[in-house]
Each structure stands twice: as C-alpha cells, then as structure tokens.
Amino acid sequence: xxxxxxxxxxxxxxxxxxxxxxxxxxxxxxxxxxxxxxxxxxxxxxxxxxxxxxxxxxxxxxxxxxxxxxxxxxxxxxxxxxxxxxxxxxxxxxxxxxxxxxxxxxxxxxxxxxxxxxxxxxxxxxxxxxxxxxxxxxxxxxxxxxxxxxxxxxxxxxxxxxxxxxxxxxxxxxxxxxxxxxxxxxxxxxxxxxxxxxxxxxxxxxxxxxxxxxxxxxxxxxxxxxxxxxxxxxxxxxxxxxxxxxxxxxxxxxxxxxxxxxxxxxxxxxxxxxxxxxxxxxxxxxxxxxxx
Numbered sequence: 020x021x022x023x024x025x026x027x028x029x030x031x032x033x034x035x036x037x038x039x040x041x042x043x044x045x046x047x048x049x050x051x052x053x054x055x056x057x058x059x060x061x062x063x064x065x066x067x068x069x070x071x072x073x074x075x076x077x078x079x080x081x082x083x084x085x086x087x088x089x090x091x092x093x094x095x096x097x098x099x100x101x102x103x104x105x106x107x108x109x110x111x112x113x114x115x116x117x118x119x120x121x122x123x124x125x126x127x128x129x130x131x132x133x134x135x136x137x138x139x140x141x142x143x144x145x146x147x148x149x150x151x152x153x154x155x156x157x158x159x160x161x162x163x164x165x166x167x168x169x170x171x172x173x174x175x176x177x178x179x180x181x182x183x184x185x186x187x188x189x190x191x192x193x194x195x196x197x198x199x200x201x202x203x204x205x206x207x208x209x210x211x212x213x214x215x216x217x218x219x220x221x222x223x224x225x226x227x228x229x230x231x232x233x234x235x236x237x238x239x240x241x242x243x244x245x246x247x248x249x250x251x252x253x254x255x256x257x258x259x260x261x262x263x264x265x266x267x268x269x270x271x272x273x274x275x276x277x278x279x280x281x282x283x284x285x286x287x288x289x290x291x292x293x294x295x296x297x298x299x300x301x302x303x304x305x306x307x308x309x310x311x
Contacts, residue, residue, distance in 0.1 A: 034105035040295040041100030050085035051284030058277040059245040065276040088151045091164045095143035107131035125196045132195030136188040142180040148248040183247035190240040194233045202229035222294040230289030234282045239274035
C-alpha cells in the first residue's frame, strides 16, 4: 500500500529482539497468567475472586506455586513474540508502508497477531492451558512439560492442539492491531506532554495503556479460547457452542472471568514488552550495526 515510508527495520532483527523480549517478559509476569487461567478454568475460583486464588495457591504450594507450568510458557513465549515483531516489521516494510497511518498500523498489527496465532500461539496456548489445568487437578497425570506434551499429542493428535483456533486468531489479531495503534498514539502524547519522564517510564506507560485497551476490547474472546483449550474441551462442539454453554451456566459474567488478573498481567506484559523490545533492539544495533 502506498504511503510515507519511514524508519524501515530488518524483520530478522525484529525476530531476534522479539524472542529475547518474550523470554524475559514471561518470567516477570507469569504469576498473573497462572491466576487468570485458574479463574477461567474453574468458575468456583472465579466467583471467590483474585485474593482467594492467590491465598489458596500460596497456602497449598508456597511461592513456587505461582510459577507452576512456567517452563512451557517460557519455551513458547520466545517464538511467539519473535513471530509477532518479525511479521509486524515485514508488513510495515512491504505492505502497510505508511507508518504515520493509524489504519495501516492497525492492519500491520492485525497481520502480526494472526500470524502468531496460527504459527505459534494456538498450539502452545492449548498445551499451556492443559498443563496448567492438569497442575490444578487433585491428581496430576503429567510428570513434566515433555511428558505432558507427549501425552496430550498422543491423546488428541496434532489437530487436538489446534482446538480454539478461531477464537485465538480473533484474540491475537485484535490484540496486536489495538496495541500497536494505541501504543504509537499514546507514546506521541506522552512524549509531547510529559517530556520530563525518563524514556523507559514513557515507554512502560504507553505500553501499559495499550495493553489495557486490548483487555477491555476482547476479554470474552480470551475466556472462550481458554475454555476450548482446557482438559474439558471435548464437551464443546465448537466456538459457538462454547459461547452458548458459558452464557447458559454463568450469564454475561461468565465471559469476563479472570478480567482483573488478565488486566494486571497484560498491562505489565505489554508495557514491559514494548520497552524491552526498544532497548534490546538498540543493543542489537550496537553489536550488529544495521546496513544503510
């Protein structure tokens, strides 16, 4: 698409910077992801609230309990963020080339989200949800990440780990479309009106606001995705059936389970991700100067 080409970046650098960013970010924010998933899988925890879930996890498993299931998410987050930023840079270089256009920024983000949903997020999120679901069971049957993945694939086949593809594509596509637009706009506003703030704070604030915007826009999609990827996924005939059953059992409230921990996680996640990506990219340019 035509437009003003500015600040082209190498997609390979985006992949490398994004991969490093993804690994660091998930280690920081994982406890909120664990509590969010717990609340979305079990309505009794959702009804009792975030505070109860935190206390219950700590009482039963101690501080390490908040990091149960971390290994697969670290393993999965590296390629996820790498695909996201690499695809986004490629799209902005080759298709949506006007970096000053909100519409083109949105579609470049949307395309990045769809790509990461298909290539990485759907299979890895399915495995993540099932592994966490198993950890929460009274008698876990998986001895670890490798054993769990092997058992899941043996039981469901490769098609089984693509359960919830449609809601995942909708979630990731809308997530990244919203986040890249809101981040760019918010960063400009913050830099103009709050120039006294250190740059890392400006980036964290801009990313956090972008993350919050995506949470309020698509939490129902995230709830349906999580339920379709849990150990009880076979009770749903498809995305629409999952929506209908959720509404019948829990009403509108059922579509917003885990909003508070998801908001906490995503605000931190997106703020940290955009900030780390910026500085890791600069460090990479220092050790591997780009060709002009």
